[in-house]
Amino acid sequence: MAAPTTAAMAQNSADNMRMSADSNKRDVRILNIESAKAIADAVRTSLGPRGMDKMVSRAKTGEVIITNDGATILNKMQVQQPAAKMLVELSKSQDVVAGDGTTSVVVICGSLLKKALELLEKGIHPTVISDAFDKACQYAVKFLEEEFAVPVSVDDRESLLKAATTSLSSKVVSQYSNLLAPMAVDSLLKIADKSSGMIDLKNVKVVCRQGGTIDDSEMIEGLVLDQRASKAAGGPTRVEDAKIALIQFQISPPKTDLESNVMVNDYAAMDRILKEERNYILRIVKKIKASGCNVLLIQKSILRDAVTDLSLHYLAKAKIMVVQNIEREEIEHISKSLGCLPISHVDHMKPEKLGSAALVETASVGKGKVVKITGVANPGHTASVLLRGSNKLVLEEAERSLHDALCVIRCLMQKRALIAGGGAPEMQLSLKLSAWAKTLAGLDQWCVRAFAEALEIIPYTLAENAGLNPIQIVTELRNLHASGKKYHGINVRKNVISDMMALDVVQPLLVSTSALSLATETLTMLMKIDDIVPCR
Secondary structure, three states: OOOOOHHHHHHHHHHHHHHHHHHHHHHHHHHHHHHHHHHHHHHHOOOOOOOOOEEEEOOOOOOEEEEOOHHHHHHHOOOOOHHHHHHHHHHHHHHHHOOOOHHHHHHHHHHHHHHHHHHHHOOOOHHHHHHHHHHHHHHHHHHHHHHHOEEOOOOOHHHHHHHHHHHHOOOOOHHHHHHHHHHHHHHHHHHOEOOOOEOOHHHEEEEEEEOOOHHHOEEEOEEEEOOOEOOHHHOOOEEEEEEEEEEOOOEOOOOOOOOOOOOOOOHHHHHHHHHHHHHHHHHHHHHHHHOOOOEEEEEOOOOOOOEOHHHHHHHHHOOOEEEEEEOHHHHHHHHHHHOOOEEOOHHHOOHHHOEEEEEEEEEEEOOEEEEEEEEEOOOOOOEEEEEEEOOHHHHHHHHHHHHHHHHHHHHHHHOOEEEEOOOHHHHHHHHHHHHHHOOOOOHHHHHHHHHHHHHOHHHHHHHHHOOOOHHHHHHHHHHHHHOOOOOEEEEOOOOEEEEOOOOOOEEEHHHHHHHHHHHHHHHHHHHOOOOOOOOO
């Protein structure tokens, strides 16, 4: 037998290197996909009204959070693998765009990755898979917008309530949805600019107070401040027919720009200093009183005390109610809410810069106190909500749930259409995409069919989390959709399949379309990674 030539040996060596490189790329893709799937599986049990809650505990601080919000769970997890971090960022992106569906988007992405891995093992190139999935996503979004969605008017309060209630149904505080949903709707309608559709959720101020139950929560027609009124020197804590000033200057003796010490050698000099301080403060208080102000909101000061005991004494004598330590971030919201202007110097205290309200009072709420301002004469496009809860964990989850409900209504303001919930859109999309795949040729047919199958993970998980037989339920649901009942989904309350539109189980179109688009985009990025390069 002849010995192999040098050229043949070189060719074999090159083939081995190429095979090694291909194997390395495949291993990297498999590692990335498996890591991302592990993140998706971690939150999959939290999907839907019957989903489980997660208790997140931080070892360093001892902080404990109980939630089933996908974005919150993933944000608190310490993820090291780069591809797995992309799913955490995916959940954050969905939270920014839609505010809801943060668990669904991760579950869908995990299912798409599983199908992509099966296609890879059949020898289909990653670029072909990602391109076909992108086409399928565009088809799905177009179908939802044109054939499945139901248009809704922003003046239709009932439709907004249905969407908010559906969003709250999967939360820990779902039993209070009949209270929180109207709060969210009324708050958004107050701050919404209906002509442009622009909504800034910063205009909704939520004050949380421990004590009582969530049933004690209320929406304040005016403004609520979590600071308390000063009772020093017997100052008033309730003022009717209030004239409110929002000031950013200090009512205290001035300090020098540079650090310096003043040496006082005799009592006469000390008396002169104290007298001058009293006169200085008294002049400021007289100017405030002359403007007609009887309620003073004072911004927190860093360089020196905003008020002193002496200034509080004079303000109490003038029957002026004082609320201290207003944060800098709250100034804009308070100014909008009360129709007043921030005043940076005492010489600018003019009646036209003051806000007017029928009543300003200190109210006891749980263990603490808040200041309520009601009957505002010129209210702005803002809203205030006072949330109550029996403990910190419930209170934090109620605040997160209210935020999600606000985001859902904001989605409806931006894209004014509703779709059915309960896994109905995903099942309908799966049927439509499977039918469309039969019209395609080549590898695209395989890929689009895999995309269609991946979407069935949502009804499958809803049934699984509700304790039902997922295979039986999904098969029955598929048959109903094939017979033309496109709005039928899984009713986890009664463990049957029902018409979701008739049950008012609806969600904004934007939540589903953004979830599909973001999940597909993340998969495309992961499929095109063939190596991980560590660096310092």
